[in-house]
Amino acid sequence: MESEVLIEARALTRRYGPTLAVDGLHLTLRKGEILGLLGPNGAGKSTTMKMLTGNLAPSAGEVLIGGKSLREDAKAAKRALGYLPEQPPVYGELTVDEYLDYCASLHGIARKSRPEAVASAKRDCGLADVSRRLIGNLSKGYQQRVGLAQAIIHRPPVIILDEPTVGLDPIQIREIRALIAALGRNHSVILSSHILPEIQAVCSRVMIINRGRAVYNEPVTAVKSAAFGAIAAVFRQLPDARTLETLAGVRRVLALGEGRYRIEVDGSADPREAIAGAAVEGGWGLLELRAEAQTLEEIFVELTSRDAALAEAA
Numbered sequence: 001m002e003s004e005v006l007i008e009a010r011a012l013t014r015r016y017g018p019t020l021a022v023d024g025l026h027l028t029l030r031k032g033e034i035l036g037l038l039g040p041n042g043a044g045k046s047t048t049m050k051m052l053t054g055n056l057a058p059s060a061g062e063v064l065i066g067g068k069s070l071r072e073d074a075k076a077a078k079r080a081l082g083y084l085p086e087q088p089p090v091y092g093e094l095t096v097d098e099y100l101d102y103c104a105s106l107h108g109i110a111r112k113s114r115p116e117a118v119a120s121a122k123r124d125c126g127l128a129d130v131s132r133r134l135i136g137n138l139s140k141g142y143q144q145r146v147g148l149a150q151a152i153i154h155r156p157p158v159i160i161l162d163e164p165t166v167g168l169d170p171i172q173i174r175e176i177r178a179l180i181a182a183l184g185r186n187h188s189v190i191l192s193s194h195i196l197p198e199i200q201a202v203c204s205r206v207m208i209i210n211r212g213r214a215v216y217n218e219p220v221t222a223v224k225s226a227a228f229g230a231i232a233a234v235f236r237q238l239p240d241a242r243t244l245e246t247l248a249g250v251r252r253v254l255a256l257g258e259g260r261y262r263i264e265v266d267g268s269a270d271p272r273e274a275i276a277g278a279a280v281e282g283g284w285g286l287l288e289l290r291a292e293a294q295t296l297e298e299i300f301v302e303l304t305s306r307d308a309a310l311a312e313a314a
């Protein structure tokens with residue numbers, strides 16, 4: 001059985017004047033998932049996250065949190081969310097304790113419950129030893145921990161993290177990734193990044209966003225487990241992508257337009273001969289059949305550069 005849907009975005013769209021930053025994006029986050037939004041700079045990740053967290057109104061489409069519309073019941077919906085924006089909203093002149101107490105009050109946590117809320121967020125984010133330090137004097141890595149602590153202080157089921165490791169040194173990056181993975185045991189997470197290994201290290205599912213649209217949405221295990229990944233095929237006339245899905249070893253077929261298909265394979269299967277045979281038999285005009293190594297990097301480059309080429313051609 002599939003787990004509970006916590007966030008659902010339907011046809012989410014945002015324009016900034018003439019710029020279409022997010023273009024009809026559909027997104028689902030289920031309980032227990034760590035979903036990585038991966039995309040080049042300017043792809044629309046931050047805009048998507050601002051809309052998912054109710055910090056920016058969509059031009060069209062809607063966001064449902066726990067089945068409730070973010071537009072119609074913003075207060076209840078936002079209670080279920082913790083958000084760490086790209087610029088962490090931390091105040092350098094406050095101590096960690098003062099700041100987290102303030103965040104707890106903003107979330108409506110009763111005064112008597114705040115010390116426990118602060119202590120537990122500090123525990124989860126490894127901040128217990130810096131309670132009385134001024135945030136402005138902490139390293140960037142620790143400031144980011146404080147940013148994570150404010151996102152979880154009200155124990156939301158979902159946390160949304162925009163580029164959580166940007167600007168950190170390699171050791172801090174490892175620590176924050178490990179922290180996010182640990183937080184992912186009790187929270188469902190959406191995080192954005194343009195760093196591929198980060199997504200592979202931390203996330204259970206990856207959505208590649210390019211020019212405001214989702215061009216890939218798969219479990220990370222699908223990327224890791226494939227032996228040679230996928231097959232790129234071009235046919236002059238394939239009656240229907242589903243005919244390929246009936247062949248042994250074929251897991252899924254994505255139609256990419258203009259006769260191009262991405263054929264994902266099961267485990268170590270190699271259905272190329274079967275595809276060629278079926279193509280000859282069916283008269284599909286097989287023009288190309290190529291095994292693709294399926295690292296996330298290759299998928300990313302292929303999907304984002306093909307999109308750019310199509311846009312240029314248009």
Ligand SMILES: Nc1ncnc2c1ncn2[C@@H]1O[C@H](COP(=O)(O)OP(=O)(O)OP(=O)(O)O)[C@@H](O)[C@H]1O
Binds near residue numbers: 021046194
């Ligand atoms: N306030 C704004 N006004 C006008 N255009 C904007 C605004 N914010 C973002 N954009 C544009 O919208 C598009 C998507 O931007 P967005 O910041 O969502 O992308 P991103 O994937 O988060 O990129 P980055 O990784 O660089 O933060 C870009 O073309 C950007 O220039």
